[in-house]
Amino acid sequence: MRKGTVTLTIDGKSITAGEGEKLLWAALDNGIYIPHLCAIREAGGNGHGSTASCRLCFVEIEGYPRPVTACTETVREGMVVHTRSPRVDRLVQTGFALLLSAHRLECARCPKNRACELQKIARERKLRLKLTRLEPFERNLPVDDSHPLFTYDPNKCVLCGRCVWACRERAGVGALGFAYRGFERRVTTFENVPLAESKCTGCGECVHFCPVGALFFKNGAAKQR
Ligand code: FES
Numbered sequence: 001m002r003k004g005t006v007t008l009t010i011d012g013k014s015i016t017a018g019e020g021e022k023l024l025w026a027a028l029d030n031g032i033y034i035p036h037l038c039a040i041r042e043a044g045g046n047g048h049g050s051t052a053s054c055r056l057c058f059v060e061i062e063g064y065p066r067p068v069t070a071c072t073e074t075v076r077e078g079m080v081v082h083t084r085s086p087r088v089d090r091l092v093q094t095g096f097a098l099l100l101s102a103h104r105l106e107c108a109r110c111p112k113n114r115a116c117e118l119q120k121i122a123r124e125r126k127l128r129l130k131l132t133r134l135e136p137f138e139r140n141l142p143v144d145d146s147h148p149l150f151t152y153d154p155n156k157c158v159l160c161g162r163c164v165w166a167c168r169e170r171a172g173v174g175a176l177g178f179a180y181r182g183f184e185r186r187v188t189t190f191e192n193v194p195l196a197e198s199k200c201t202g203c204g205e206c207v208h209f210c211p212v213g214a215l216f217f218k219n220g221a222a223k224q225r
Pocket of ligand 1: 035036037038039051052053054055056057069070071072
């Protein structure tokens with residue numbers, strides 16, 4: 001059965017979206033930017049949902065007592081949404097600063113320079129790519145350079161979980177997962193073995209889905225999609 005559409009307003013613009021669609025994709029499809037890191041959308045679909053872990057996609061919806069994450073909110077007929085407000089801006093600013101505090105900032109030398117989602121968010125929301133209020137949380141974790149095709153630098157990982165999802169759901173491998181809790185939380189292989197010794201098949205899905213420079217292809221190894 002063909003799904004219907006709903007009409008809603010985002011930032012004063014009337015848009016239509018497919019019933020059941022998440023607000024984040026409806027906004028992006030209509031040229032309205034909402035910062036996001038952890039949500040995944042597969043081509044032509046609504047994606048797998050979201051772990052809502054990055055806490056960057058906050059919006060205000062009229063009638064709601066507090067901001068909500070656009071990646072988890074389903075569009076509704078007549079919904080009135082604001083992507084900017086003092087509360088939203090504060091939440092995004094804080095979430096962004098927390099991410100930056102645990103992300104090794106070395107943009108000029110980073111293979112993802114100019115293609116990094118953190119840079120895009122900073123540009124779109126006029127946020128500084130620099131820590132001002134928080135101290136850097138330097139983890140100094142060893143870089144895994146064992147794989148012939150790509151490198152994993154956990155010091156740049158923003159724990160969005162996209163690589164874990166890609167490895168499990170797209171590649172059907174499940175070589176990557178989360179380990180530890182709190183500040184120690186990180187993406188790693190089963191039993192923390194180097195990638196080359198894990199069950200990684202080298203498909204590169206994790207690299208394609210990494211929004212920052214934590215996973216990157218080695219020179220000449222970049223695969224075309
Ligand atoms: Fe919504 Fe990450 S994209 S919380």
